[in-house]
Amino acid sequence: MNQENATKRPIKVYIFITCLVDTFFPEVGESMVKVLDDLGVEVDFIQEQTCCGQPAFNSGYQDDARTVAERFLSIFAKALNHDSNTETYIICPSGSCTSMVKVFYEDLFKNCPETLKKVSRIKENTYEFSEFLVKVLNTVDVGAEYKGVVTYHASCHLLRELRVKDGPRQLIQSVKGVKFKEMDLHDACCGFGGTFSIKFPNVSVSMLDEKINCIVNSGADTVVSADMGCLMNIGGALSRRNIPIKVMHLAQLLASRG
Amino acid sequence: MGFEEVRFEKDSDKAIQNKPLQKALVNVTDRFRIARNKASSEVPGWEELRSAAREIKKNTIENLDKYLITLEENVIKSGGRVHWAKDSNEASQIIVNIANERNVKSVVKSKSMATEEIDLNSSFEGAGIKVVETDLGEYIIQLAGEHPSHIIAPAIHKTKDDISKLFSEKLDIPHYDKPEELTKVAREKLRSEFLNAGMGVTGANFAVAETGTIVVVENEGNARLTTTVPKIHVALVGIEKLIPKYEDLSLFLTILARSATGQKSSTYVSFITGPKRASDIEGPEEFHLVLLDNGRSGVLASEETRESLYCIRCGACLNNCPVYRHVGGHSYGSVYSGPIGAIITPQLMGIDKAPELPFASSLCGACHDVCPVKIDFPKVLLTLRERIVKSRKLHIKNTKDIIEKLGIKFWRFTVAHESIYKITNKLSYYLQTPWKQSNGRLRSLPYPFSRWTDQRDFPALAKRTFRDRWKERRG
Numbered sequence: 001m002n003q004e005n006a007t008k009r010p011i012k013v014y015i016f017i018t019c020l021v022d023t024f025f026p027e028v029g030e031s032m033v034k035v036l037d038d039l040g041v042e043v044d045f046i047q048e049q050t051c052c053g054q055p056a057f058n059s060g061y062q063d064d065a066r067t068v069a070e071r072f073l074s075i076f077a078k079a080l081n082h083d084s085n086t087e088t089y090i091i092c093p094s095g096s097c098t099s100m101v102k103v104f105y106e107d108l109f110k111n112c113p114e115t116l117k118k119v120s121r122i123k124e125n126t127y128e129f130s131e132f133l134v135k136v137l138n139t140v141d142v143g144a145e146y147k148g149v150v151t152y153h154a155s156c157h158l159l160r161e162l163r164v165k166d167g168p169r170q171l172i173q174s175v176k177g178v179k180f181k182e183m184d185l186h187d188a189c190c191g192f193g194g195t196f197s198i199k200f201p202n203v204s205v206s207m208l209d210e211k212i213n214c215i216v217n218s219g220a221d222t223v224v225s226a227d228m229g230c231l232m233n234i235g236g237a238l239s240r241r242n243i244p245i246k247v248m249h250l251a252q253l254l255a256s257r258g
Numbered sequence: 259m260g261f262e263e264v265r266f267e268k269d270s271d272k273a274i275q276n277k278p279l280q281k282a283l284v285n286v287t288d289r290f291r292i293a294r295n296k297a298s299s300e301v302p303g304w305e306e307l308r309s310a311a312r313e314i315k316k317n318t319i320e321n322l323d324k325y326l327i328t329l330e331e332n333v334i335k336s337g338g339r340v341h342w343a344k345d346s347n348e349a350s351q352i353i354v355n356i357a358n359e360r361n362v363k364s365v366v367k368s369k370s371m372a373t374e375e376i377d378l379n380s381s382f383e384g385a386g387i388k389v390v391e392t393d394l395g396e397y398i399i400q401l402a403g404e405h406p407s408h409i410i411a412p413a414i415h416k417t418k419d420d421i422s423k424l425f426s427e428k429l430d431i432p433h434y435d436k437p438e439e440l441t442k443v444a445r446e447k448l449r450s451e452f453l454n455a456g457m458g459v460t461g462a463n464f465a466v467a468e469t470g471t472i473v474v475v476e477n478e479g480n481a482r483l484t485t486t487v488p489k490i491h492v493a494l495v496g497i498e499k500l501i502p503k504y505e506d507l508s509l510f511l512t513i514l515a516r517s518a519t520g521q522k523s524s525t526y527v528s529f530i531t532g533p534k535r536a537s538d539i540e541g542p543e544e545f546h547l548v549l550l551d552n553g554r555s556g557v558l559a560s561e562e563t564r565e566s567l568y569c570i571r572c573g574a575c576l577n578n579c580p581v582y583r584h585v586g587g588h589s590y591g592s593v594y595s596g597p598i599g600a601i602i603t604p605q606l607m608g609i610d611k612a613p614e615l616p617f618a619s620s621l622c623g624a625c626h627d628v629c630p631v632k633i634d635f636p637k638v639l640l641t642l643r644e645r646i647v648k649s650r651k652l653h654i655k656n657t658k659d660i661i662e663k664l665g666i667k668f669w670r671f672t673v674a675h676e677s678i679y680k681i682t683n684k685l686s687y688y689l690q691t692p693w694k695q696s697n698g699r700l701r702s703l704p705y706p707f708s709r710w711t712d713q714r715d716f717p718a719l720a721k722r723t724f725r726d727r728w729k730e731r732r733g
Binding site: 021045051060062071104157161192201202204205208210233 | 271274580585617618645666673679710719720724727
């Protein structure tokens with residue numbers, strides 16, 4: 001489907017930017033906004049938002065994670081209620097943060113039935129960016145242009161918690177000028193794993209080295225993924241080793257115009 | 259004890275430096291993983307089979323008390339004896355006593371993780387009883403005095419050259435280079451051990467409550483010999499290995515071999531119901547089933563993590579784990595390695611004995627995807643992480659734990675207030691300046707971030723965050 005079809009009905013999205021994109025990679029957020037704007041989607045951003053709670057959750061600090069998650073839920077529940085007459089979604093440029101909300105909040109709040117109601121309302125309206133384009137907007141061609149050989153790193157939570165596998169590849173392959181090359185072990189973890197990367201740095205880097213080899217051997221000049229956690233890990237190794245392969249979030253690739 | 263000290267970070271660092279081991283790990287995990295993926299894709303309704311297997315295991319574990327009694331009754335009915343062992347000492351004592359009472363001087367064993375768990379070989383040796391492992395991989399590591407590094411391929415950490423050297427030294431034979439020659443040597447040595455043994459010890463892949471049958475799955479025929487040649491057969495079985503009905507075996511045998519090695523079926527599957535009967539041509543005169551708890555009832559008590567007991571020890575989680583692939587089995591400090599080791603060892607030993615293991619995962623979920631009984635590894639790991647954090651007694655010596663806790667509390671305080679979050683970001687932006695390189699990246703940072711920057715660059719905080727830019731543009 002093309003852009004016109006995508007915008008037939010009025011759609012509003014609230015960006016769930018993630019703390020990582022907000023503070024380290026704002027240009028990724030801007031690219032996502034550009035793609036959504038161009039598709040005729042109304043985009044809004046709530047300034048109160050900070051983090052979804054995943055760093056504490058994955059480190060075993062569930063009580064701290066719950067406090068932060070409750071804050072997230074009340075901010076976004078208010079937004080959804082505000083626009084109850086329009087088709088409204090929460091869109092996030094990270095498979096990992098999205099799965100925190102869509103998959104792990106249910107575990108985190110399993111003993112709080114009241115909060116679970118909020119979770120299920122938010123969950124059904126929350127999408128990872130690429131999934132939103134493909135499943136909700138029925139779009140794989142956003143009119144992007146990019147000259148390069150691109151390979152795709154499947155981030156773990158997007159692939160195995162949200163089951164998003166083909167969509168990002170279809171989006172990449174629809175970009176004019178892109179030559180797509182699948183890498184070996186494309187669905188293997190890059191070794192990031194949040195605090196895992198500093199708890200066991202040598203294990204993390206050993207996994208990362210194998211990933212870097214796969215990226216290099218694919219012959220690509222650009223590696224794309226849908227999660228900045230993985231990409232700051234992969235990018236950190238590429239730049240330390242002076243390997244001139246570009247690192248791009250899918251949103252940045254889709255916002256490229258030749 | 260079959261469990262050694264768990265020092266994951268230290269031992270994994272060593273494993274990563276070991277080049278031949280790294281190569282062996284890639285080879286074996288690739289081979290098993292690819293074979294498993296192919297075999298499972300050829301079975302129609304594979305996902306449904308996994309769900310059905312999980313349901314059966316769930317029901318079994320939740321009604322284990324009932325099924326264990328049924329199993330005991332049916333083993334006795336078929337002429338066998340049943341022993342209950344609450345821990346590894348008791349289990350070893352029971353088995354050594356069976357041998358001593360019958361004046362057994364020599365024992366053959368087929369591959370069994372339960373006997374590794376209780377380190378049965380040491381107990382036999384301590385009692386002056388000769389014990390010989392008859393699975394080739396186990397035979398190799400017994401000669402080397404080591405522990406298994408993989409649930410189904412115990413000696414994968416050894417190269418062909420290692421084995422050639424080991425055989426030459428321990429068996430007083432010339433150096434053989436070819437695997438066929440080495441296998442032939444082992445076969446010849448083992449044949450006489452089978453004939454001389456007074457007792458055969460096995461584990462079991464399944465114990466069927468309804469019939470009192472134990473099932474042993476293998477590829478070398480050594481378990482068949484272990485259970486038929488000696489006069490006494492002792493099977494040591496963890497209480498979680500039960501399945502209720504004989505007909506359940508068709509499902510479990512379908513998923514086990516495919517998940518483990520990618521075979522449609524293993525070469526030998528032995529179904530053993532009691533000792534030899536009058537009409538049987540061969541078989542042992544006595545059959546003993548030793549049911550091992552050793553911490554399992556404690557795992558059962560936790561609703562959140564009891565699914566750890568559904569495991570059928572296929573090893574698929576190891577073969578698909580990117581962490582195991584890089585650190586190997588010995589890093590986990592117990593006979594159970596990989597994702598299953600990371601969840602079961604801290605539960606069997608006590609989380610204070612293996613507090614690193616639940617964190618030794620990037621939570622990528624590959625194990626959950628291939629587990630034939632769908633154990634939700636990430637969920638169990640996260641639950642164990644919470645238990646560990648809550649049980650930590652912060653001491654001034656544990657600076658790592660204190661820094662982590664302070665870090666989390668500071669993070670929580672920051673992200674709970676938008677204004678503080680913004681101020682912290684601004685401050686951090688300026689604070690990072692001394693470490694910032696001309697390319698805008700950070701090359702070295704103080705602890706704990708040094709653990710990132712020692713080998714990777716870290717991105718610099720943006721001067722203007724997304725929220726700043728949004729506000730400027732859209733108000």
